[in-house]
Amino acid sequence: MLGPLILGIWMSGVIIASFLYMPATQGLGEMGRIIVYHVPAAWIAVLAYLMAMINSVGYLRRGQLHLDRQAQVNAELGTVFCLLATVTGAIWSRGAWGQYWNWDPRQTSIAVLLMIYAAYFVLRSAIDDPDRRARLSAVYAILAFFTVPFLVFIVPRIYFSLHPDLINLADRSFDMDSRMLVVFLASLAGFTGLYVWLYNLQIRLENLAYRLEMKRGE
Amino acid sequence: MEIRLLPWLRQSLAVLRKDLRIEFRTRYAYSALIMFAITTLVTVSFSVGGFVLDADITAALLWIILFFSAMAGLARTFVHEEETGTVTALKMAAQPEPVLIGKYLFNLTLLFSLAVLIVPLFLVMLNQTVLLPGALIAVILLGCLGLAGASTILAAIVAKAGAKSSLMTVLAFPVLLPLLFAAISATRVAFAGGLPQAIAADLLMLFFYDGIVVVASLLLFEYVWNE
Numbered sequence: 001m002l003g004p005l006i007l008g009i010w011m012s013g014v015i016i017a018s019f020l021y022m023p024a025t026q027g028l029g030e031m032g033r034i035i036v037y038h039v040p041a042a043w044i045a046v047l048a049y050l051m052a053m054i055n056s057v058g059y060l061r062r063g064q065l066h067l068d069r070q071a072q073v074n075a076e077l078g079t080v081f082c083l084l085a086t087v088t089g090a091i092w093s094r095g096a097w098g099q100y101w102n103w104d105p106r107q108t109s110i111a112v113l114l115m116i117y118a119a120y121f122v123l124r125s126a127i128d129d130p131d132r133r134a135r136l137s138a139v140y141a142i143l144a145f146f147t148v149p150f151l152v153f154i155v156p157r158i159y160f161s162l163h164p165d166l167i168n169l170a171d172r173s174f175d176m177d178s179r180m181l182v183v184f185l186a187s188l189a190g191f192t193g194l195y196v197w198l199y200n201l202q203i204r205l206e207n208l209a210y211r212l213e214m215k216r217g218e
Numbered sequence: 219m220e221i222r223l224l225p226w227l228r229q230s231l232a233v234l235r236k237d238l239r240i241e242f243r244t245r246y247a248y249s250a251l252i253m254f255a256i257t258t259l260v261t262v263s264f265s266v267g268g269f270v271l272d273a274d275i276t277a278a279l280l281w282i283i284l285f286f287s288a289m290a291g292l293a294r295t296f297v298h299e300e301e302t303g304t305v306t307a308l309k310m311a312a313q314p315e316p317v318l319i320g321k322y323l324f325n326l327t328l329l330f331s332l333a334v335l336i337v338p339l340f341l342v343m344l345n346q347t348v349l350l351p352g353a354l355i356a357v358i359l360l361g362c363l364g365l366a367g368a369s370t371i372l373a374a375i376v377a378k379a380g381a382k383s384s385l386m387t388v389l390a391f392p393v394l395l396p397l398l399f400a401a402i403s404a405t406r407v408a409f410a411g412g413l414p415q416a417i418a419a420d421l422l423m424l425f426f427y428d429g430i431v432v433v434a435s436l437l438l439f440e441y442v443w444n445e
Contacts, residue, residue, distance in 0.1 A: 060438075060441050112392055112395050115391065115392040115395075116392040116393070119388050119389050119391070119392055122385065122388050122389075123375070123379065123385065123388075123389060126379050126380065126385055127379050127380065132378060132379075132445070135441055135442070136375050136378055136379055136442065138441070139371075139375060139438045139441050139442050140372075140375060140389060142434070142438060143368075143371060143372075143393060143434055143435070143438060144392060144393050146430055146431075146434040147368070147393050147396060147427065147430060147431060147434065148392065148393070148395075148396065
């Protein structure tokens with residue numbers, strides 16, 4: 001029980017610090033504070049989707065059903081954090097660009113990412129047999145993973161985007177205030193902890209549900 | 219996975235021949251594809267009336283018609299095998315990869331014959347001029363290659379998932395979005411004219427997309443096909 005308690009205190013600290021300790025950013029002003037929530041959420045979404053992909057490949061190689069449950073939980077968590085990143089991004093976009101949604105390349109790519117996983121969940125819900133569901137959804141996830149990087153990683157770099165880049169590629173430096181950096185990194189750690197905690201909870205739940213189903217089936 | 223090119227090619231062509239023969243007996247998939255495309259085209263043309271549209275809009279309309287026609291007609295290849303119970307025989311007769319290639323070639327044949335008919339009709343009905351005809355042909359060719367590639371593997375997934383017809387469009391849309399973006403932007407240039415550089419990047423992207431889809435399908439198809 002100690003873990004969630006520490007996590008709760010840590011995240012509360014990050015929230016308070018993001019408003020009181022952290023200075024307003026240059027150029028973006030008060031809107032810049034959202035970086036403490038938006039970027040970590042996007043980072044966790046990428047991490048969870050990557051884990052889902054690794055689990056899917058693992059399932060196709062070894063055929064163990066628990067890997068499919070892990071892939072499912074990771075895809076679900078990834079989608080939750082991806083939604084958070086989309087919403088915080090839209091709020092920021094309203095403040096900085098004047099519109100909630102304007103199909104900036106970054107917004108396009110995150111919308112496509114959400115649609116892929118929405119389709120992934122539709123596919124899962126369409127199949128009853130667990131083995132078949134695991135195999136087909138893994139194939140779909142990997143297929144999407146191969147084809148979509150075009151949109152997610154290449155397009156925002158080819159077409160002109162208004163999205164600010166954290167890392168300045170020209171001189172390889174972070175342009176961030178030191179106090180801001182501290183809060184940002186603390187938030188990143190907090191979000192990662194949150195992901196690990198949620199993942200463990202969900203996986204325990206899924207495993208119990210699976211065992212219950214097995215017991216009923218006997 | 220063992221790669222022996224000649225037997226693969228022979229088996230693929232055999233699968234293609236078989237599918238073409240079945241198709242010629244009923245002409246069901248082809249008529250469905252054509253009728254779907256014509257219905258959509260007539261609806262679009264009718265609702266637009268006498269207006270002359272921007273190349274931006276007509277390029278998007280052309281690809282919307284092609285995309286939804288492909289979704290309506292190309293899912294059938296594998297669903298038909300499941301319905302008639304010929305899957306087992308096909309599994310015994312050929313390796314998984316040649317089956318995929320054969321079905322891909324079959325879908326490609328369908329899609330090309332659709333494009334040959336529907337694209338000129340589209341240009342006539344919407345009064346669209348084409349300033350770069352060569353570029354348009356290249357875009358249609360590359361676009362159809364990718365559309366058929368993604369549809370074939372997804373059709374296999376949908377057939378195993380119990381052939382729910384709405385599933386195909388849902389699954390295909392996000393996977394095909396990169397292709398649609400590039401194809402629409404290249405078609406716009408082909409319609410309205412522009413510098414060759416403007417179209418080269420999109421054509422290159424279509425080319426790589428086609429390659430990636432086919433390679434990914436070949437790697438993954440075994441897991442869909444064998445149970």
